[in-house]
Amino acid sequence: MVTWNNLNTLASFQTLSETERVDLVSAMTGENGAERVKNYSIPMAAGLAYNYAAKQVDEKVLDALVKLAEEAQLGEKFAALYNGEVINTGEKRLVLHHMTRGQLGEAVEADGVDKRAFYVEQQERIAEFANKVHNGEITNAAGEKFTTVVQIGIGGSDLGPRAMYLALENWAKKNDTFKMEAKFISNVDPDDAAAVLNSIDVAHSIFVLVSKSGTTLETLTNESFVKDALKNAGLDASKHMIAVTSETSPLAKSDDYLAAFFMDDYIGGRYSSTSAVGGAVLSLAFGPEVFAAFLKGAAEEDKLSLNQDVLQNPAMLDALIGVYERNVLGYPSTAILPYSQALSRFPAHLQQLDMESNGKSVNRFGGPVDYPTGPVIFGEPGTNGQHSFYQLLHQGTDIVPLQFIGFKNSQIGTDVVIQDSTSQQKLCANVAAQIVAFACGKADENKNKNFEGGRPSSIIIGEALTPEALGALLAHFENKVMFQGFVWNVNSFDQEGVQLGKVLAKRVLAHETDGALKVFSDLLNI
Numbered sequence: 001m002v003t004w005n006n007l008n009t010l011a012s013f014q015t016l017s018e019t020e021r022v023d024l025v026s027a028m029t030g031e032n033g034a035e036r037v038k039n040y041s042i043p044m045a046a047g048l049a050y051n052y053a054a055k056q057v058d059e060k061v062l063d064a065l066v067k068l069a070e071e072a073q074l075g076e077k078f079a080a081l082y083n084g085e086v087i088n089t090g091e092k093r094l095v096l097h098h099m100t101r102g103q104l105g106e107a108v109e110a111d112g113v114d115k116r117a118f119y120v121e122q123q124e125r126i127a128e129f130a131n132k133v134h135n136g137e138i139t140n141a142a143g144e145k146f147t148t149v150v151q152i153g154i155g156g157s158d159l160g161p162r163a164m165y166l167a168l169e170n171w172a173k174k175n176d177t178f179k180m181e182a183k184f185i186s187n188v189d190p191d192d193a194a195a196v197l198n199s200i201d202v203a204h205s206i207f208v209l210v211s212k213s214g215t216t217l218e219t220l221t222n223e224s225f226v227k228d229a230l231k232n233a234g235l236d237a238s239k240h241m242i243a244v245t246s247e248t249s250p251l252a253k254s255d256d257y258l259a260a261f262f263m264d265d266y267i268g269g270r271y272s273s274t275s276a277v278g279g280a281v282l283s284l285a286f287g288p289e290v291f292a293a294f295l296k297g298a299a300e301e302d303k304l305s306l307n308q309d310v311l312q313n314p315a316m317l318d319a320l321i322g323v324y325e326r327n328v329l330g331y332p333s334t335a336i337l338p339y340s341q342a343l344s345r346f347p348a349h350l351q352q353l354d355m356e357s358n359g360k361s362v363n364r365f366g367g368p369v370d371y372p373t374g375p376v377i378f379g380e381p382g383t384n385g386q387h388s389f390y391q392l393l394h395q396g397t398d399i400v401p402l403q404f405i406g407f408k409n410s411q412i413g414t415d416v417v418i419q420d421s422t423s424q425q426k427l428c429a430n431v432a433a434q435i436v437a438f439a440c441g442k443a444d445e446n447k448n449k450n451f452e453g454g455r456p457s458s459i460i461i462g463e464a465l466t467p468e469a470l471g472a473l474l475a476h477f478e479n480k481v482m483f484q485g486f487v488w489n490v491n492s493f494d495q496e497g498v499q500l501g502k503v504l505a506k507r508v509l510a511h512e513t514d515g516a517l518k519v520f521s522d523l524l525n526i
């Protein structure tokens with residue numbers, strides 16, 4: 001039986017708060033600095049490793065974090081989640097995204113069906129459909145193969161799948177599994193749809209309309225935009241569109257689509273990359289085998305998140321260190337810094353995952369929380385970020401914890417030696433240098449050139465960004481955010497904070513405005 005308590009009521013949190021702070025500069029530059037880098041590392045799935053040597057922790061802090069994990073019952077809460085308890089209290093729903101990639105606990109039946117069987121059935125249907133598109137059994141009306149897939153969706157129906165597609169595009173090309181180019185339309189800004197439509201051959205394009213609810217204004221507007229374009233090209237839209245939605249949504253029973261694939265209300269949009277939401281576009285783009293490898297990596301990482309030994313559970317430890325930084329050390333944000341161009345949209349995905357999940361001021365029962373919850377998340381790939389916002393990270397007045405990601409090898413393998421090193425070596429040299437620069441700093445008499453150091457970071461290191469590694473990376477962050485939500489006692493699976501803006505926008509469009517809303521509407525010529 002689990003009990004849900006606010007963080008500041010836990011005795012272990014009190015102990016953690018009183019634990020002596022670690023001087024990161026001394027820890028990293030002292031005689032045990034090198035050993036620390038070797039030891040403070042946990043294996044992850046797919047050959048990845050989570051290294052937390054440059055975090056502001058030592059044995060005493062780690063011990064206090066282990067006690068916090070125990071008192072907050074993180075393992076038990078995860079078990080309650082994957083065994084089908086109503087963890088999403090706000091919407092009174094189960095939380096089942098782990099089941100899209102494996103069965104961690106008991107069979108869970110909901111709506112009269114075994115949910116694992118349901119998700120597997122959707123994967124099989126998608127795989128069959130994708131194979132038929134690739135081998136020319138499913139074609140356009142002229143009997144020609146589709147060459148492009150365009151996903152229409154927003155939020156979780158866009159960010160995760162888009163980030164995953166970009167992450168694997170070059171890998172798939174290099175490994176001869178690239179089947180179709182994918183494009184994405186998300187913004188209701190007409191320039192988004194228009195620009196994508198101008199860049200493709202609509203006659204050879206298949207569109208994936210993705211909306212769990214089937215009611216999202218932006219997505220339905222963009223669907224009409226695309227249907228108009230197909231009609232104007234003399235094409236039958238229903239022969240060019242598939243839907244990914246929940247079986248209860250208005251889209252589910254429509255004849256407007258060539259096929260429909262399903263997820264359900266037990267998978268939040270931001271946790272849906274491993275469901276049909278990511279499955280359709282990724283299977284069409286790279287083939288079902290690549291999507292299956294991606295799921296395998298995620299499933300392996302999920303299993304590591306079950307480990308009751310916190311120091312061998314990368315997602316749980318990452319989560320706890322994040323809580324320590326937020327609630328004891330008082331750091332307000334976290335930067336996601338992948339040293340991998342393929343992960344260019346991964347920070348944007350994590351922004352939604354983290355901030356929509358844990359950006360909450362009430363606990364899971366609607367009561368107040370009087371401590372900080374989710375941090376502000378932002379990021380960019382390195383080394384580009386170094387030439388942009390790292391100035392503030394190194395010498396600004398806020399300390400921003402950093403989450404680096406790096407790979408020993410590139411995806412494409414084409415490289416050049418300039419000044420005795422390859423580009424890949426330069427990339428990796430930079431991330432190593434940054435970790436040490438942030439943690440250790442450098443004293444200078446000229447205060448303008450002085451680096452205080454003491455700026456914490458972690459790094460996930462892998463051999464190369466493969467489908468398995470990407471799945472593991474995704475699951476790591478999903479589970480980290482989940483564990484943090486448990487510690488903060490918030491419901492990480494609803495998002496009421498997005499509703500008010502939607503309601504007011506509808507009022508503006510219906511011209512039912514007054515006061516400030518009316519003046520802004522007039523200023524924007526609506």
Ligand SMILES: O=P(O)(O)OC[C@H]1O[C@](O)(CO)[C@@H](O)[C@@H]1O
Pocket residue numbers: 154155156157210211212213214215216219268269270356495498
């Ligand atoms: O898939 P849907 O139902 O169109 O929702 C899209 C996105 O909108 C949100 O509900 C926020 O407005 C996200 O949580 C979700 O990912």
